[in-house]
Amino acid sequence: MKVLLVNGSSHLHGTTARVIEEMLPIFAAEGVETEVIQLGAKAIADCLQCNKCKKTGQCVLKDDGVNDFVAKAKSSDGFIFASPTYFAHASGRILAFLDRVFYSNGKDEVYPAFQFKPAAAICVARRAGATTAIDDITKYFGIAQMPIAGSTYWNNVHGLYADEVHKDEEGMQTVRNLARNLIWMMRCFELGKQNGIPYPATENTYCTNFIKRNDNER
Numbered sequence: 270m271k272v273l274l275v276n277g278s279s280h281l282h283g284t285t286a287r288v289i290e291e292m293l294p295i296f297a298a299e300g301v302e303t304e305v306i307q308l309g310a311k312a313i314a315d316c317l318q319c320n321k322c323k324k325t326g327q328c329v330l331k332d333d334g335v336n337d338f339v340a341k342a343k344s345s346d347g348f349i350f351a352s353p354t355y356f357a358h359a360s361g362r363i364l365a366f367l368d369r370v371f372y373s374n375g376k377d378e379v380y381p382a383f384q385f386k387p388a389a390a391i392c393v394a395r396r397a398g399a400t401t402a403i404d405d406i407t408k409y410f411g412i413a414q415m416p417i418a419g420s421t422y423w424n425n426v427h428g429l430y431a432d433e434v435h436k437d438e439e440g441m442q443t444v445r446n447l448a449r450n451l452i453w454m455m456r457c458f459e460l461g462k463q464n465g466i467p468y469p470a471t472e473n474t475y476c477t478n479f480i481k482r483n484d485n486e487r
């Protein structure tokens with residue numbers, strides 16, 4: 270089993286990285302493989318909605334690992350997306366990345382690399398706004414049929430810098446519990462597969478934008 274953990278901060282050794290590091294030994298102790306993906310400090314372009322990916326399944330912008338990530342996601346079983354809180358939202362960096370990851374993988378509202386795989390969002394903050402930032406990231410899970418792993422509190426941990434985040438003892442406990450819960454969910458789904466419980470059928474006949482169009486108007 271494999272979990273991908275995405276760090277949406279520019280800081281390789283910042284608060285978000287420290288929180289991710291708190292979870293890694295828990296996955297390792299349970300024999301779950303992990304890979305941490307650092308989005309880094311370079312700019313990540315926003316989705317162009319050029320729609321080329323709808324034909325090829327690939328994002329045309331080759332700059333920042335979006336296509337590599339989707340390829341890795343296909344053979345992974347669970348996901349953690351972690352970000353600093355910026356003005357009560359997730360980092361623009363991780364949102365630009367996730368827009369392109371999900372848009373390029375999704376067709377007719379089905380997301381094959383992600384559907385039925387559990388995920389969770391974590392946001393770090395100095396003081397406030399982390400829960401709305403978590404909501405930003407959690408939106409991707411809801412549209413992609415991804416079960417959301419919970420913990421013993423919302424997954425926010427406090428610290429302005431990495432060297433103080435360990436003082437938020439409950440926050441760190443929350444992300445350790447989150448790692449355990451994600452492992453448990455992945456194992457349950459795996460056992461379900463092995464015991465003949467099929468994935469649910471997905472209807473995707475309708476994709477409307479609330480406007481009833483007459484095709485002659487296009």
Ligand SMILES: Cc1cc2nc3c(=O)[nH]c(=O)nc-3n(C[C@H](O)[C@H](O)[C@H](O)COP(=O)(O)O)c2cc1C
Pocket residue numbers: 278279280282283284285286352353354355356357358393394395396397398399428429430431
């Ligand atoms: C542009 C910007 C906006 C921020 N907005 C908030 C905020 O709304 N609430 C908060 O508590 N901290 C805020 N912070 C502080 C960061 O969330 C905090 O320093 C975090 O630990 C940085 O994580 P990192 O080291 O992984 O990048 C902000 C920081 C920046 C640079």
